[in-house]
Amino acid sequence: MNFEITNLGQCKISSPLITKFPSTDFGFVSDTEKILYDVKRYDAGNENEKSKICFEKAGPRKMIFYDPARIRVAIITSGGLCPGINNVIRSIVMESHYRYGVQNILGIRYGFMGLNPATNYEPVELTPHMVRDAHKMGGTILGSSRGGTEDMESIVDTLERLYVNILYVIGGDGSLRAAHDVAVIAEKRNLKLSVIGVPKTIDNDVSYIQRTFGFETAFSRAVDSIYSAHVEAEGAPNGIGLVKLMGRYSGFIAANSALAMNDVNFVLIPEVLFDLYGENGFLHHLEQRLRRRGHAVICVAEGAGQNFLVTDQVKQERDASGNIKLADIGVYLRDTINKYFKSIEMAVNLKYIDPSYMIRSAPANPNDAIFCALLGQYAVHAGMAGKTDMIVGQWNNIFTHIPIKMVTSKRNQVNPQSRFWHNVLEATGQPANMLNHHQL
Amino acid sequence: MNFEITNLGQCKISSPLITKFPSTDFGFVSDTEKILYDVKRYDAGNENEKSKICFEKAGPRKMIFYDPARIRVAIITSGGLCPGINNVIRSIVMESHYRYGVQNILGIRYGFMGLNPATNYEPVELTPHMVRDAHKMGGTILGSSRGGTEDMESIVDTLERLYVNILYVIGGDGSLRAAHDVAVIAEKRNLKLSVIGVPKTIDNDVSYIQRTFGFETAFSRAVDSIYSAHVEAEGAPNGIGLVKLMGRYSGFIAANSALAMNDVNFVLIPEVLFDLYGENGFLHHLEQRLRRRGHAVICVAEGAGQNFLVTDQVKQERDASGNIKLADIGVYLRDTINKYFKSIEMAVNLKYIDPSYMIRSAPANPNDAIFCALLGQYAVHAGMAGKTDMIVGQWNNIFTHIPIKMVTSKRNQVNPQSRFWHNVLEATGQPANMLNHHQL
């Protein structure tokens, strides 16, 4: 961790601020206000370098960089669906229009592909009327896509051609990296072009922000699948309910839905290696559970157990967003479990549930809806203040600014030593360690 | 159709009735009361043979066959899950106990396997207290299984050994056939053993009954998947949402959910053949739709398009219930669509949703809950009256008795010439005919 209390000034276009906040707002925030990263202290006192680390506080600035009457802003949604995207779009439009008076708001169609001069996707004009009820629907009214970021220079060409001053990027890891590239190129070209990111990852695995939008809705929906898996498991002799949930690199959705429902017996996540075979392997423990109780529910994050699947060749494949293509652990586990029990001549009834699209296409639940609305507002405050190359996050329940580089530098993961994971183990009753020879 | 107003007497054990209905009930039904099969008439009059066909009316009989204080009844649930099974179980227990005073009620575990002397599944005593809240959960509290019906004689041995007088079978086609076998063997052995079926098929494809329990809950839940498919389809360039729904031999769930939501563009069902390729084939129409509107939602019943998949060898495979194993049209369609558009170099984004287990494990919705409660009550009335080898159904909104043989003789299917299917075509906008050379 190498960031400090002052290092966030760089997220700003280095020109003088030109105008006042247009409405009779209050509660302005100054660039000097910071939010502490670490809140743990000891009686003895532990004031050290780490305890000085801070985030810049988000919020409306008294002086803004752009003239609302003249600028044009654009919104882009990129990558897979996630509950709440439309809420963020709606909030950016409403805040830009009603609080700042921005008249020109473009919606880019289908992610960065929509900025690619080669495609025919025309941007749409976004108005408050158009987005009024957008938050009641799942998905994205703009459409999304992976990829389209092969030639960043020509994307910035398009933005120049469209006279865009602020680009709001609602997207995941790959999209934020592209957003950073846009910001860097814009600076080189000396453009008045701010790039503000709103991190969209249903997996909640963004570092330095406590929560990503849509995550709560996602694990809440996942609970329904676990209910079904449990009912199916109990409804058959040696019934096994196997649910694959999202989580490419982190098991937060799987772990949280297991905690919320308490009907899961095994949670398998990318952060915790496990053996399949052997006397301390997963299959042996599953067998024990079935012999003891007659049914079992398993919840596996899509990124778990990739070591069983990935060959060198597969490792190279990436999707259009640049994400490594994962082999399907759900299907692999389903087949492996069935094969194992066939080999020991124990009849089992496995039901496999993959609710992914039904989860990510859901509308935001009320708590996420509020969060999305605020994210959108703070994004607009940042954009209008001339910030750039940053995302809007939240830390210690306060909205913050963070440089994109920092956010994309590493992922947040479940810490297998944490109380959180310990609670999951306790809720499931699964062994803390399913490796033979205890090779931790 | 070869049944008439008098042909249902055979569903009765031919011994004298021995006791009075125990409670102060009213509204008794006599065996002479019938329900007309056909209600369509013409001004000219169309009284003919068909208009005389009737069902026996269900309901409590003043004189009952079994002495409630002495008998023992058993309940069995067999085959796949379906919303409402627990409601029917609960209702049979409550009605037997509270209205008739039956003290001995057994729950057979895991379907006919639980009557197989080779298994170790002990029956459970069912009491009103045990089943009090069962209807609030999906699945079956007794457990279910396919098969176990290889040796019907030994199953009847078990029933004799357990002193069972009435066996309530909540099951599908295969299970009802087994129930019929039990009744036949019981008659041969001269046992006082009634067999009363409650048809359980989520597909709603039972002949001579207007509705099976759980069907409404099922298509209502399927609507959620269609919502997701629609959101996904709209959220990507050339987005395709493909939902596979239940329906081995009939497309009622797929058709009803499409009617309820109106966001589906193609419904593919077993009753309507279609070509994949060719200028009037499905893929061509799908391509047209995408070129016109940029997205499409497809809903396919699991039994549709089996002609593309079934080879002679596969045809022979059956599952433990004796059902022919279907090849997976959902996965086949997904792959075929992707291959087709790759071949014509048109980029599409297909999202495949298979919600099956999430639908069938749901608790009954309120309307199904009432229906299940009544089915259970009428089953008990029939059983106590000494009826046998029959199921409880509904026709023209009145509960009826039907011989099992008649019910299992043929399936109910969507009639492609009906107004119902015409309405589906209209709701989706799909062509009535997707066969080349119009080979109807």
Added chain:
Amino acid sequence: MNFEITNLGQCKISSPLITKFPSTDFGFVSDTEKILYDVKRYDAGNENEKSKICFEKAGPRKMIFYDPARIRVAIITSGGLCPGINNVIRSIVMESHYRYGVQNILGIRYGFMGLNPATNYEPVELTPHMVRDAHKMGGTILGSSRGGTEDMESIVDTLERLYVNILYVIGGDGSLRAAHDVAVIAEKRNLKLSVIGVPKTIDNDVSYIQRTFGFETAFSRAVDSIYSAHVEAEGAPNGIGLVKLMGRYSGFIAANSALAMNDVNFVLIPEVLFDLYGENGFLHHLEQRLRRRGHAVICVAEGAGQNFLVTDQVKQERDASGNIKLADIGVYLRDTINKYFKSIEMAVNLKYIDPSYMIRSAPANPNDAIFCALLGQYAVHAGMAGKTDMIVGQWNNIFTHIPIKMVTSKRNQVNPQSRFWHNVLEATGQPANMLNHHQL
């Protein structure tokens, strides 16, 4: 009952049919097709006068009365909200536009008030695009109102002035009577003006039709209130959960929701008189229940127990729809129960729930959605065929035409001698009779 197989010809404008059905539809229905009213038969045969009674069958006619290219139709929604109104509106618009090619469709604002020359409510043009997603929302996109029917002649003036040929009235008892008046006046004036009603009563109390739209959604939603009442009742010493549900003259909603949930101990409906005080009165039985079990759930239909409340003066008051204003039995019962237990010094905790508006504003559930869509289609078929002064209903699961006069002549009610009510009594465990001296 004085209607017969031929008496429905009068629901037709007596002019020659002028054109063919415009689309390549099939399955046309002829005016000679009828649906039997009574399906009960006895072995001995019971063919008598009653068994000849029929309804006219609904459906598209090969020859239609109006020229789709020239006519103008109007839709009106009147009275209180009910789930599914928007679905019916949407279906009428879609069917008129896409199947018949009607180009002019007006939406009248706020019920008959919108046809009152004195108001400023301009009709809106309805297009398929406008109503595309209307069915996803509760309420009515046209707005509704009670009353406005004081001067029917001037309402017909307005319809003339607007060149309306078919008026679709989605409304309750009072509105249908007004619709009848429109039809009568139109006939007198010799106008080509059909009036087609779609009966809207959340209470399901329309005679000669088996089900009204929105009713299932309503009692399904009511189940949630009963759940809450039950939780509240169990959560306090001598807890009483009291739920007031809709049902001005009939207890169908209260009875069905009690059947669906099984947590209700007393259902009070307009059809069954009860005493409050005395040793067989409701309060005594409630007291017994509390002493025995410590909590109780009561479900009261708004029209129950009006005899305790209505004085001669109150009897005269009517709302704008002409409905008698009911005194509030819910509040009365709440206060009376509290007073009673205070008088006998028994501490109780009563929680009163009145979910009315939350139920009637709900969107239609999937089953109601399909029903509404079909009602709308059949209404259009009837209108285009030149029928008038009739409503679209359903009997023995087949859609029918019924003269408005017949429908408004009497209400459907719960029959206290029926098996249905008997099942409710059994589900609640309440006494069949809560009158002292058994004054039935």
Added chain:
Amino acid sequence: MNFEITNLGQCKISSPLITKFPSTDFGFVSDTEKILYDVKRYDAGNENEKSKICFEKAGPRKMIFYDPARIRVAIITSGGLCPGINNVIRSIVMESHYRYGVQNILGIRYGFMGLNPATNYEPVELTPHMVRDAHKMGGTILGSSRGGTEDMESIVDTLERLYVNILYVIGGDGSLRAAHDVAVIAEKRNLKLSVIGVPKTIDNDVSYIQRTFGFETAFSRAVDSIYSAHVEAEGAPNGIGLVKLMGRYSGFIAANSALAMNDVNFVLIPEVLFDLYGENGFLHHLEQRLRRRGHAVICVAEGAGQNFLVTDQVKQERDASGNIKLADIGVYLRDTINKYFKSIEMAVNLKYIDPSYMIRSAPANPNDAIFCALLGQYAVHAGMAGKTDMIVGQWNNIFTHIPIKMVTSKRNQVNPQSRFWHNVLEATGQPANMLNHHQL
């Protein structure tokens, strides 16, 4: 604020710790670990007295005070219902039993009344089996009540008689004050009796803790009522939907549900005074809204506008929990609005919705379910460690210990100067100030 980093040691029974944590847990927390109260900093640095204020960190202690094998613990639920109570009960039982090995767990019936020697409510033994599915239901399996705290000495007598060592109190303000009294008396009597509170207030108005359980579920449910109010308001000429929500002293539920849905035009809360009449009064603004848009939705917290209602006499009335009885602002507002518009001869259609019991009886949503489970676990950690006279809370997303006195000393309220309230104003479009003469 007069608490500091060291002042929480007093929440501990001052005896030596006697045993080790029984399981192979990890991640122990020491009493020296603290959580900072204030995370806001400035570039210039603002380290002052306030920035040293801390909470004690919650979590398992390596050394525990009580011997799990010998102690007896009791759980009590007191006051009104709130989503999640059963989850907390379940968690305390599971954690005590499985992680610590506690064998004796009592459930006190109906709050403090169940500890009153005069009542006949026997405690129930709580086992893991009994509470296994409790979290799937709303309400409290123990029952609750207000009051019963008149004679605290005799309540402690009962606890002594029952040999209770740890009393877990899940209750609101009044109950926590009673819990504090128990702790004080226990200390005087030199009992080994810890009192651990889990603050239960659906209003989320507890100071020094960032969130109370059930609050999110509550405002999420309230959104449904707002939906209904909006549908009703749009469905009638000059339609007004008026929703009364919980919030005796704070408007968090009303404000959050308005933020989540965006269909509310006026939020009235206890923290913001408003005039009814006059040119800047609420009624005038409501009238303007209706004239402009034809409908309006109002959301009022139960504690708002009490100044219009409270007379000196009423002020004295308190319910059994000692809470001041509020006059019903919902009914008052309904009548006042109707009267006002009658007086200006403007016809309006007001629909009043009071969903209170339907909200508070709901089961916890998944996010609250996790929170409740953790609260229960941390409560047990505190109890077993010999802490007393404290509650378990959360601050900066970390679980903390807080002395009961501090928590009950003042309430948390919506700050009308905050960005949060500003966002509400913006979402509703209501004036920031509805007082005449701007008497802020």
